Amino acid sequence: xxxxxIKNMMSSYIDKDLNNIEKAEFEKHLAECEECxxxxxxxxxxxxxxxxxxxxxxxxxxxxxxxxxxxxxKSKRNFFSGIMGSKRMKMAxxxxxxxxxxxxxxxxxxxxxxxxxxxxxxxxxxxxxxxxPAPAAPPVYYDSDLAxxxxxxxxxxxxxxEERGMGEDSVGMQxxxxxxxxxxxxxxxxxxxxAESARSGRMVIxxxxxxxNVENVDKAAAEIRQMTESSGGYVENSQIDNVTVPQFPxxxxxxxxxxxxxxxxxxxxxxxxxxxxxxxxNIKGMGKLVSENISGSDITAEYRDTTARVDNLKIQExxxxxxxxxxxxxxEILKIESELNRVRTDIDIYTGNLKRWxxxxxxxTIYVYMRELKPEExxxxxxxxxxxxxxxxxxKAVNNVVEGFQxxxxxxxxxxxxxxxxxxxxxxxxxxxxxxxxxxxx
Amino acid sequence: MSDLEKLLxxxxxxxxxESFELLISSYDKRAYNxxxxxxxxxxxxxxxxxxxxxxxxxxxxxxxxxxxxxxxxYRIVTNVCLDELRRRKxxxxxxxxxxxxxxxxxxxxxxxxxxxxxESVYERxxxxxxxxxxxxxxxxxxxxxxxxxxxxxxSYDEISGMLDCSLGTVKSRINRARTMLRDKLKxxxxxxxxxxx
Numbered sequence: 001x002x003x004x005x006i007k008n009m010m011s012s013y014i015d016k017d018l019n020n021i022e023k024a025e026f027e028k029h030l031a032e033c034e035e036c037x038x039x040x041x042x043x044x045x046x047x048x049x050x051x052x053x054x055x056x057x058x059x060x061x062x063x064x065x066x067x068x069x070x071x072x073x074k075s076k077r078n079f080f081s082g083i084m085g086s087k088r089m090k091m092a093x094x095x096x097x098x099x100x101x102x103x104x105x106x107x108x109x110x111x112x113x114x115x116x117x118x119x120x121x122x123x124x125x126x127x128x129x130x131x132x133p134a135p136a137a138p139p140v141y142y143d144s145d146l147a148x149x150x151x152x153x154x155x156x157x158x159x160x161x162e163e164r165g166m167g168e169d170s171v172g173m174q175x176x177x178x179x180x181x182x183x184x185x186x187x188x189x190x191x192x193x194x195a196e197s198a199r200s201g202r203m204v205i206x207x208x209x210x211x212x213n214v215e216n217v218d219k220a221a222a223e224i225r226q227m228t229e230s231s232g233g234y235v236e237n238s239q240i241d242n243v244t245v246p247q248f249p250x251x252x253x254x255x256x257x258x259x260x261x262x263x264x265x266x267x268x269x270x271x272x273x274x275x276x277x278x279x280x281x282n283i284k285g286m287g288k289l290v291s292e293n294i295s296g297s298d299i300t301a302e303y304r305d306t307t308a309r310v311d312n313l314k315i316q317e318x319x320x321x322x323x324x325x326x327x328x329x330x331x332e333i334l335k336i337e338s339e340l341n342r343v344r345t346d347i348d349i350y351t352g353n354l355k356r357w358x359x360x361x362x363x364x365t366i367y368v369y370m371r372e373l374k375p376e377e378x379x380x381x382x383x384x385x386x387x388x389x390x391x392x393x394x395x396k397a398v399n400n401v402v403e404g405f406q407x408x409x410x411x412x413x414x415x416x417x418x419x420x421x422x423x424x425x426x427x428x429x430x431x432x433x434x435x436x437x438x439x440x441x442x
Numbered sequence: 443m444s445d446l447e448k449l450l451x452x453x454x455x456x457x458x459x460e461s462f463e464l465l466i467s468s469y470d471k472r473a474y475n476x477x478x479x480x481x482x483x484x485x486x487x488x489x490x491x492x493x494x495x496x497x498x499x500x501x502x503x504x505x506x507x508x509x510x511x512x513x514x515x516y517r518i519v520t521n522v523c524l525d526e527l528r529r530r531k532x533x534x535x536x537x538x539x540x541x542x543x544x545x546x547x548x549x550x551x552x553x554x555x556x557x558x559x560x561e562s563v564y565e566r567x568x569x570x571x572x573x574x575x576x577x578x579x580x581x582x583x584x585x586x587x588x589x590x591x592x593x594x595x596x597s598y599d600e601i602s603g604m605l606d607c608s609l610g611t612v613k614s615r616i617n618r619a620r621t622m623l624r625d626k627l628k629x630x631x632x633x634x635x636x637x638x639x
Contacts, residue, residue, distance in 0.1 A: 008617060010617065011616050011620055015598065039624070042624055042628075046573065046592075046623055047592045050573060050577075051592060051593065052570065053574065055475055056484070059484065059488050062492070065492060066463075067463065069496050070459045070462065070463070070496065071459055073496060074457050074459050315446060315449070318446055319446075
């Protein structure tokens with residue numbers, strides 16, 4: 001083989017780019033030809049020296065300068081895309097405005113039902129006390145109630161809660177931020193993702209307060225416990241107090257004070273979100289309702305923010321780990337280590353928050369307050385209060401006055417034809433009488 | 443390409459500067475070094491590397507992932523450097539360390555280094571410095587392949603992707619570049635030996 005060919009093959013040989021036959025031939029020639037061998041050796045020396053050329057460090061201000069230029073470039077780009085962006089913004093604003101108008105429209109029209117709703121509440125108290133299922137108020141009242149609340153509070157969460165069907169009961173809703181901060185028991189192993197997708201991505205923490213008077217607190221408490229546990233939830237807190245109260249008979253002031261015992265129960269139960277309505281209504285149906293309240297707190301935005309934050313931190317963690325692999329000095333390693341520590345702590349905190357939220361959303365909380373009353377006491381509570389009576393009386397009086405005016409007006413208007421005829425007759429009579437008078441004088 | 447890189451590319455494409463900086467953080471030093479070896483000095487290397495990275499950011503939306511992101515990035519770096527060198531050639535650019543021919547003979551311009559001590563004069567004669575100078579004196583196309591292959595250690599495939607030429611061209615160009623480098627070194631080694639003696 002000629003030296004010329006060998007020289008052309010040298011690079012390929014060095015870079016191991018030759019097939020076995022070529023390689024064998026090349027090596028054979030190199031063993032024989034001193035000149036080519038020398039050339040080969042000088043080449044490998046040079047290549048090794050090239051590889052040994054030191055790597056130079058980035059200039060100190062390299063990244064900061066680049067950062068500035070990148071930001072300039074970005075703002076330039078934003079200037080052009082800004083027009084597009086603002087258009088989009090305008091569209092979004094328009095949509096929001098339209099939604100608001102519709103919401104106000106619905107809220108306003110339902111305000112008309114406000115009165116009928118109040119009537120409904122007046123007529124509602126004849127609820128049975130021992131009966132198991134809750135007598136649900138007619139849906140129309142529920143609708144107006146909810147809508148009125150919506151019109152009043154204009155809370156976005158409302159709409160969300162309504163979408164998911166708050167149930168057929170008439171409930172007032174309010175938002176309880178403090179609930180979120182409350183420490184909750186660990187998750188019962190329900191899958192957060194499943195619960196979340198079931199709610200089409202909305203994360204709402206729901207809780208309810210019920211205060212009921214029941215015939216038997218122990219029985220009711222046991223029932224609630226059983227109901228909660230069978231639904232997959234748990235009782236977070238349960239307390240039953242037996243309080244002794246001295247009772248002074250009103251009519252017989254001289255007689256001795258008698259003692260009566262009164263039982264109270266305070267319970268906090270956690271139930272799966274999808275069973276919340278059922279259980280809430282069941283508890284409500286256990287006795288005579290004193291008050292109830294359901295609140296929902298939408299944490300979707302916070303949840304998403306936190307998720308994004310965790311994702312970002314994880315990326316940061318990864319790049320720090322990559323950096324760590326490249327670290328050379330102890331000082332570098334320590335610096336990266338402390339940064340890594342910080343990032344990991346943050347990740348832990350945020351994921352902890354997410355888990356807590358998952359738990360809060362999956363399991364709604366119901367606070368139950370029960371008071372034991374004798375059956376006859378339960379019945380007697382139904383009498384409307386003084387103010388209620390005064391209010392009704394006032395309404396009635398106003399109605400009467402309005403009705404009176406209306407009736408007078410109707411009578412007056414209705415009498416117009418008669419008056420007209422009577423007037424004509426009277427005029428004719430008057431004229432005739434005058435003519436007769438004149439004739440008599442003549 | 444890792445998932446992280448894909449994610450970062452996607453974010454950078456929508457104009458996120460931070461993601462872009464994270465994305466290039468593993469490449470910018472090498473990009474700078476490539477620019478340094480092609481341009482021959484730190485000043486130019488910085489300008490070119492920044493210009494190239496800025497261009498990467500601008501044209502990232504055209505990056506469809508047909509090649510590795512790193513190859514694509516280094517390709518832009520080499521292109522920016524070579525374009526600059528060609529432009530300068532047309533403008534008859536005088537390099538800081540080029541030789542200027544005057545009536546009195548050859549005047550060698552060189553930047554003074556702070557580290558220049560009597561001892562280091564001898565160090566300069568060592569092979570490393572000679573190679574550095576020899577590479578600097580090469581034609582830019584050959585210099586580029588030496589930089590990419592022998593200094594940065596890219597594979598033939600990667601280089602062909604970066605320079606947008608066939609594998610055959612790359613191979614022959616590398617072979618030619620190495621021979622040229624060796625010839626140049628031989629020359630300068632003889633020269634330095636004469637100087638010392």
